Amino acid sequence: MKTIPEYQGLFKKGEITPTDLLMNCLKKINPSLNAYITVTEEFARKGLKKDIKGKLRGIPIAIKDNINIKGVPTTCASNVLKGFVPPFSATVIERIEKNGGIFIGKTNLDEFGMGSSTERSYYGPTKNPFDETKVPGGSSGGSAAAVASGSAVISLGSDTGGSVRQPASYCGLVGLKPTYGRVSRYGLVAFGSSLDQIGIIGRNAVDVGIMLEVIAGYDPKDSTSSKKEIDDYSNLNEVPKNIKIGIPEEYFKQIDPGVHSSVMEIKGKIEKEGISFKSVSLPTTGYIIPTYQVISYAEASSNLARYDGVRYGIRETGENFHDTIRKSRDAGFLPEVKRRILVGTFVLSSEAIAEYYERADLIRRLITQEFNEVFGEVDYLLTPATPTPAFPIGERTDDPIRMHVPDRMTAGANLAGLPAVVAPAGMIGNLPIGYQIIGKPFDEKGILSVVRLAEKIAPFEGFLKEVRDG
């Protein structure tokens, strides 16, 4: 497996060219995985011709299809946006272009990011490259499948409740959700605005750090982006010995025994490096999923009101103005999105807002306070990334409650706005499984440094042949 700096070293020596690397990645696109909605070969070739020098020069990158690239269709895996070609690029896309990155394609997702399996896509399900009968995770499942199967070196996703980290866990990759405000969301299609962050899926901590250096930082076009200085996120060689890592007991309940032992093995290895661990408690963890559901559905119902068929997307002709809008929305959305819009509309309705939305908002504050208190005692938290490895395709599509189960490990970081990273802990049978490090606000460098340390002392050996061979 090669890292981004290694590829660039080979470019410099002339051993391979960026065109060779692009061709190699294009060859590895496996149609049966259905990782891509649009492959942008021509666009990538044009990018190569420009030969822009920078941190990502010549690196093939896959982009989740809810992030705009000017002139390339954005579908959000929804029929409602059929034919939509954005007239502007997301800020992250402009920053990658300025650093010489090459866009190989737009990847599949659960419609508008609403799901944990990438099965709920208008363009069909994405499959897990380790076992095509299993889901790749979601909603950034296409971005994870692309990187795990070698057709992209690194990818962008978005993470509202775990949508970058959970697929990273199921596909043996490093998935980072930055602090709320660290990366501009201008040009990311909104789902839950107080939760959404653009995240990164790569094969190692250094690659993810390089990408973060490129995309992080203040953007006047996103009023929630922070002016805080960015770090050298790819310089991850030192983890101070005096750090303390917390083990929140609630995160280790009701998980697969194999997940438990894999995460504990990582803990044991880090401990041997002289880093101390401490048991801590986050008592409200059991309420993370319903709290997340109420807040994210409420925000989704508001954000998705914009799909009315007037300015973009499909339009079904009705008898009058309202009829046209209602018919267009009915034809445009799949059932899960409708469910979430309807529940979101309910929790915001005058009869229910106090009992549901306002209450969830208070619990969110409680969850945040618990994290803050724990971060007075420890510097990082180590948890499993998901309660189980990837589940079979079709197993949960009809169960709107069970589909949310993996969110229990990840959505807390979204509710509290914290940075969190998932990295491979090992394999259970033929399927990878991840651990998660959660950090204090804006300590992306710290959490990536812990992952880098684990990579050195316990390198992941489960990468597929397509990736191992470069």
Added chain:
Amino acid sequence: MKEVDIKHLSKLANIELEREEEKKLQEDLNKIIKYIRQIQEVEVRQTPNTTHLSVEALPFRDDKKEKPLSVKEVLSNTKEQYKDHFTINRMINEDNT
């Protein structure tokens, strides 16, 4: 717990549902709402509201004019237009329930 009124909600959410779909969604909604009701168990009397997520005040951008999208670009994805406008069915003097 009383059943949610899916007809009312779908009207509020501007989604027309076919009869079969409405029946299925009604069942799903009841299940989901029963599940999320568990948040009533949490003691929050001492907890203040979430007013913001960021650790700092949100920065304002400089108050200067920037180049907007052109009218042509803005209209590039619409199904119907008339001159520089989006068009859709008339809404005045119609039954707009």
